[in-house]
Amino acid sequence: MTTEPRLLEVRKNVLKQNDVLARALRDRFRAQNTSVISLVSSPGAGKTTLLERTLTLLRERYRIAALVGDLATENDAQRLARSGVPVKQIVTGTVCHLEAAMVERALDGWDVGQLDLLFVENVGNLVCPASYDLGEDLRLVMLSVTEGEDKPLKYPTIFNSADAAVITKCDLAAAVDFDERAALANIQAVRPGMPVFLLSAKSGEGIDNYLEFLTRRLHRRRSDAADENIAPAEVH
Amino acid sequence: MHELSIAMSIVDMAQEEAERRNLQVDAVHLELGALSGVVKEALLFSYGVACDGTLLEGSRLVVKDVPIEVFCPTCNVPKTLTSMQWFHCPDCGAATSEILHGKELVITALELKQ
Numbered sequence: 001m002t003t004e005p006r007l008l009e010v011r012k013n014v015l016k017q018n019d020v021l022a023r024a025l026r027d028r029f030r031a032q033n034t035s036v037i038s039l040v041s042s043p044g045a046g047k048t049t050l051l052e053r054t055l056t057l058l059r060e061r062y063r064i065a066a067l068v069g070d071l072a073t074e075n076d077a078q079r080l081a082r083s084g085v086p087v088k089q090i091v092t093g094t095v096c097h098l099e100a101a102m103v104e105r106a107l108d109g110w111d112v113g114q115l116d117l118l119f120v121e122n123v124g125n126l127v128c129p130a131s132y133d134l135g136e137d138l139r140l141v142m143l144s145v146t147e148g149e150d151k152p153l154k155y156p157t158i159f160n161s162a163d164a165a166v167i168t169k170c171d172l173a174a175a176v177d178f179d180e181r182a183a184l185a186n187i188q189a190v191r192p193g194m195p196v197f198l199l200s201a202k203s204g205e206g207i208d209n210y211l212e213f214l215t216r217r218l219h220r221r222r223s224d225a226a227d228e229n230i231a232p233a234e235v236h
Numbered sequence: 237m238h239e240l241s242i243a244m245s246i247v248d249m250a251q252e253e254a255e256r257r258n259l260q261v262d263a264v265h266l267e268l269g270a271l272s273g274v275v276k277e278a279l280l281f282s283y284g285v286a287c288d289g290t291l292l293e294g295s296r297l298v299v300k301d302v303p304i305e306v307f308c309p310t311c312n313v314p315k316t317l318t319s320m321q322w323f324h325c326p327d328c329g330a331a332t333s334e335i336l337h338g339k340e341l342v343i344t345a346l347e348l349k350q
């Protein structure tokens with residue numbers, strides 16, 4: 001006689017702890033009117049170089065800060081600090097991605113409400129960061145022209161977790177026979193409708209469009225927030 | 237490779253439930269979406285390691301794969317994708333990024349010792 005297995009039904013989201021914390025962070029950032037943008041890519045795609053340029057170009061107009069995650073060293077924080085904005089390094093040790101709790105801890109002692117923009121650079125990795133919401137408003141996935149046009153097909157999960165894509169190192173495109181059309185088609189195959197920016201943080205080519213996208217989003221969010229604040233008054 | 241920390245979370249959650257209800261667990265049933273970002277083989281390997289020295293030592297992890305289901309705006313119904321590389325309706329070809337299922341990483345049941 002075979003007996004049916006005794007099953008006790010439970011329904012528990014394994015990442016609930018991170019998801020709950022990420023949601024709380026998102027609510028907090030919204031309430032404080034701080035726009036949070038995270039960057040994910042493979043190691044060496046140019047996150048830090050693009051971020052350094054971004055911070056330098058936006059610091060006059062906005063109050064900005066950045067968090068940067070790495071398994072080891074404070075090198076990236078030191079590089080980013082050259083832009084003159086507050087930067088904090090998150091050293092993850094053996095952890096291959098950032099989690100919401102690490103972001104929360106790193107913000108300790110900072111008055112986030114005083115910031116217009118907060119950038120969060122994830123650990124270089126196209127796999128694990130996909131599973132962890134950090135409470136950001138916008139996630140940028142980056143891919144450099146030297147990596148190959150099929151990266152989106154190889155890592156569809158991370159492209160699906162992101163809101164916009166940035167193709168970096170475009171100044172090297174000709175040297176590595178980068179097939180721009182194929183790269184764009186591959187991004188649209190795994191994430192239809194995803195905005196894509198082609199740029200070179202080194203030469204500055206394409207940077208304007210990307211910065212305009214970031215700042216337009218910031219202003220749109222601000223006006224949405226203002227509308228929300230007006231809404232209850234209209235009810236009465 | 238974040239499967240070990242995921243496996244440890246699964247063991248923690250299952251152990252907490254087992255302790256609370258005073259149960260002996262034979263297996264943990266898990267739904268794993270194709271878009272969860274977790275590799276099944278690595279998770280199964282890590283599960284054994286994570287169970288060591290806990291109430292769940294010797295238990296199994298039973299994984300049910302959850303395919304990606306999207307909403308097709310043209311057909312106006314949910315559709316299951318056949319490829320992770322093509323977020324388009326398998327029937328009409330319309331592009332879609334509205335994901336209904338496939339991100340699951342959920343403990344659904346505890347199988348109890350007889």
